[in-house]
Amino acid sequence: LARLLSVIEDGSGASAAVARLTYRTTPPYVVGLTGPPGAGKSTLVDQLVSLARQGWPGAPDEPARPVDAIGVLAVDPSSPMSGGAFLADRVRMQRHADDEGVFIRSMATRGHLGGLSRAVPDAVRALGAAGIGLVVIETVGVGQIEVEVAAAADTTIVVVNPGWGDSLQAAKAGLLEVADIFVVNKADRPGASEAATDLSQMLALNPPDGWTPPIVETVGVSGEGIDTLLEEVARHRRYLEDTGSLAARRADRARHELERVVAARLDERFFEVVASARFAEAVQSLAAGTSDPYEMAEQLIARS
Ligand SMILES: Nc1nc2c(ncn2[C@@H]2O[C@H](COP(=O)(O)OP(=O)(O)O)[C@@H](O)[C@H]2O)c(=O)[nH]1
Ligand SMILES: [Mg+2]
Numbered sequence: 001l002a003r004l005l006s007v008i009e010d011g012s013g014a015s016a017a018v019a020r021l022t023y024r025t026t027p028p029y030v031v032g033l034t035g036p037p038g039a040g041k042s043t044l045v046d047q048l049v050s051l052a053r054q055g056w057p058g059a060p061d062e063p064a065r066p067v068d069a070i071g072v073l074a075v076d077p078s079s080p081m082s083g084g085a086f087l088a089d090r091v092r093m094q095r096h097a098d099d100e101g102v103f104i105r106s107m108a109t110r111g112h113l114g115g116l117s118r119a120v121p122d123a124v125r126a127l128g129a130a131g132i133g134l135v136v137i138e139t140v141g142v143g144q145i146e147v148e149v150a151a152a153a154d155t156t157i158v159v160v161n162p163g164w165g166d167s168l169q170a171a172k173a174g175l176l177e178v179a180d181i182f183v184v185n186k187a188d189r190p191g192a193s194e195a196a197t198d199l200s201q202m203l204a205l206n207p208p209d210g211w212t213p214p215i216v217e218t219v220g221v222s223g224e225g226i227d228t229l230l231e232e233v234a235r236h237r238r239y240l241e242d243t244g245s246l247a248a249r250r251a252d253r254a255r256h257e258l259e260r261v262v263a264a265r266l267d268e269r270f271f272e273v274v275a276s277a278r279f280a281e282a283v284q285s286l287a288a289g290t291s292d293p294y295e296m297a298e299q300l301i302a303r304s
Helices: 002-010 014-019 041-052 083-092 115-129 144-151 169-178 192-205 226-243 245-275 277-287 293-303
Strands: 029-035 070-076 102-108 134-140 155-160 181-185 215-218
Touching (some): 002 014, 002 102, 002 115, 014 115, 029 041, 029 169, 041 070, 041 134, 041 155, 041 181, 041 226, 070 115, 102 115, 115 134, 155 169, 155 226, 169 192, 181 192, 181 226, 192 215, 215 226, 226 245, 245 277, 277 293
Parallel strands (some): 029 134, 029 155, 070 102, 070 134, 155 181, 181 215
């Protein structure tokens, strides 16, 4: 699985490798955590994983559903400078190192544009094929990336800290858009309830239809509030399942994924065509005025 994820991360030969994958079970449930650096995402993931290993909370009158294995993907969009951050993530999640039911992996984009959005669905597919039922994706919330990673998740958790009320309105709006659950982490520090109030006021101004994101206060370092957070994730999952939104979201995601793959393939095809000898010949005859571009384009696309 580690080697397969390297191939996926690298981009080389990924499509061939992924083509051989099939889900052994249903697709994994994907929880995304995003937020600014240092907000406590890794600390929370570590706590969440420990708790989720004991079972996936059921409805109030339902027993906990077992969780066989959990995969963690720490995705860093700013790869060249992320060595230190990854090391910190590793240390924070160290206590799962001996747990065979937890697979932790850091992924970087190696700088190619769109690499992340391509690699993440493939990585989730690989984890699912390995029998992992729950995947947690941690990513730094920086603009477009968080939206892309949120698009790969069934439940997106946005992590903020006390003092968040001071951040830029535009940045706030972006996070508001992707959040299914808000976490005010570092609730041991002053300003946590103000941050929560600020969030609920923003939500009241832009009331979402259907699901209203709950706001959970946590202390990552002590584990306070983690049980509530996991229950809210489970509640959101039940909401998505009961309303049919999970299937709809996944269909939506599948469409976008396939569109991207088709677009990439067409792009490659374009370069194949324009690099071909037949294209060079067609250019000559067009320059000489002996043919029309439309007819030639059709022929080139059809069989070069
Ligand atoms: N005081 C306090 N510190 C925390 C809390 N949660 C995490 N931290 C600390 O915040 C720092 C950054 O945490 P980390 O999980 O690496 O943040 P990430 O960059 O979002 O993954 C670490 O030193 C953590 O120990 C919390 O609830 N309260
Ligand atoms: Mg981290």
